[in-house]
Amino acid sequence: MDAFADLRARALAPLRTLPVATARRLEETLRAWLLHQGRREEVAAALFVHPQTVRYRMAQLRELFPDLASPHRVLELTLAVGLRVS
Numbered sequence: 001m002d003a004f005a006d007l008r009a010r011a012l013a014p015l016r017t018l019p020v021a022t023a024r025r026l027e028e029t030l031r032a033w034l035l036h037q038g039r040r041e042e043v044a045a046a047l048f049v050h051p052q053t054v055r056y057r058m059a060q061l062r063e064l065f066p067d068l069a070s071p072h073r074v075l076e077l078t079l080a081v082g083l084r085v086s
Helices: 003-011 013-017 020-035 040-047 051-064 071-082
Strands: none
Touching (some): 003 013, 013 020, 013 051, 020 040
């Protein structure tokens, strides 16, 4: 396993407890939230959802990742969801 795959597996491990469709949706929300630095209106626009939907999904993500406010966790998750490999 390469370093990126290992980082991704470790960082996103809490999502593996969810159904695949839910995990994908939350990962997409997390990616947008990190990219837009938590600005809910921008995240909602990027995902084509209502800002309340972003709030709901972020509540779910905060339960899965209790240390989501930690700079270390933000960096790790940014790397894990920010790069796409084909």
